[in-house]
Amino acid sequence: MNYIILDLEWDSAYSAKHERFINQILQIGAVKLNGTFNITDTFEETIRSSVSKKVTGRFARLTGITTEKMRAGIPFDEAVDRYNQWADKDAVTMTWSDSDLYSIKENEEYLLSGGRKFAIGKYLDLQKFVQGELRLRGYEDKNQISLSAAAQLLGVETEGFELHTAEDDSLICAALLRECYNRERFLPLIRDTADPEFYKRLTFKPYALSNINDERIDRSALSFHCDRCGAEARRISAWRYRNRWFTAKFACPECRRKFSGRVTFKKTYDDLIIRRRICEIKKKTEQKPDEMQPVSQTV
Numbered sequence: 001m002n003y004i005i006l007d008l009e010w011d012s013a014y015s016a017k018h019e020r021f022i023n024q025i026l027q028i029g030a031v032k033l034n035g036t037f038n039i040t041d042t043f044e045e046t047i048r049s050s051v052s053k054k055v056t057g058r059f060a061r062l063t064g065i066t067t068e069k070m071r072a073g074i075p076f077d078e079a080v081d082r083y084n085q086w087a088d089k090d091a092v093t094m095t096w097s098d099s100d101l102y103s104i105k106e107n108e109e110y111l112l113s114g115g116r117k118f119a120i121g122k123y124l125d126l127q128k129f130v131q132g133e134l135r136l137r138g139y140e141d142k143n144q145i146s147l148s149a150a151a152q153l154l155g156v157e158t159e160g161f162e163l164h165t166a167e168d169d170s171l172i173c174a175a176l177l178r179e180c181y182n183r184e185r186f187l188p189l190i191r192d193t194a195d196p197e198f199y200k201r202l203t204f205k206p207y208a209l210s211n212i213n214d215e216r217i218d219r220s221a222l223s224f225h226c227d228r229c230g231a232e233a234r235r236i237s238a239w240r241y242r243n244r245w246f247t248a249k250f251a252c253p254e255c256r257r258k259f260s261g262r263v264t265f266k267k268t269y270d271d272l273i274i275r276r277r278i279c280e281i282k283k284k285t286e287q288k289p290d291e292m293q294p295v296s297q298t299v
């Protein structure tokens with residue numbers, strides 16, 4: 001199997017034509033890797049913006065792509081055509097986090113002409129893979145790790161590389177991959193971008209269920225056992241919904257303990273993720289007699 005690591009540098013610019021800000025891609029960098037993750041070819045094109053005459057100061061500082069360099073670039077359509085000619089159609093394309101894909105979608109929609117699209121084919125989120133490997137090695141931070149932080153943790157030398165230039169970032173990605181590749185965990189993460197489900201899943205925004213009677217809620221997720229004696233507790237208040245959590249008061253028929261049972265349901269594209277907690281009842285609400293009236297068990 002062959003691989004491509006794709007790295008895009010983009011700058012936010014206001015498009016008067018589309019009346020919105022667009023993360024316009026201004027550089028495409030990529031490396032081709034063979035089956036042992038050694039580099040066999042590299043690609044880099046800088047793009048002349050069709051949206052703005054200047055790059056932002058932050059972008060120039062971060063990437064080294066100045067306004068002059070951007071203006072010396074080639075038109076976006078041409079850069080994508082060249083990339084697609086260069087890219088191996090059967091390769092697995094990787095990017096550091098799938099945020100590049102959002103940018104690609106946006107650029108395809110607003111800035112590329114003639115229905116041009118990036119040739120991606122099979123895809124893997126390299127950040128997700130590397131972060132998974134780091135987690136197995138004891139790294140616990142749940143926030144998305146930066147490329148440079150991952151390189152540091154894995155002892156990959158970044159000296160001599162210009163971080164945030166497309167080609168050098170790709171070279172660092174390749175070094176990380178050589179450092180932590182694991183076939184059994186890598187292969188299942190490969191996705192097919194031609195599958196219509198792929199972009200639906202990518203653009204799906206997870207949300208919290210807010211109606212306790214939602215059919216997708218398994219009623220057993222709403223019952224609680226006493227955290228002191230283990231007996232099944234009885235719900236003694238209505239469910240209330242606040243900040244994505246449903247909360248109700250419970251009483252244990254065995255040991256008389258009262259507690260607050262809390263549960264939240266997060267809908268992702270594939271799953272309904274349930275989190276549950278038992279908390280002490282806050283004194284203030286405990287004194288309100290109307291809330292302490294037992295309600296009939298409806299679940």
Ligand SMILES: [Zn+2]
Nearest residue numbers: 226229252255
């Ligand atoms: Zn109890």
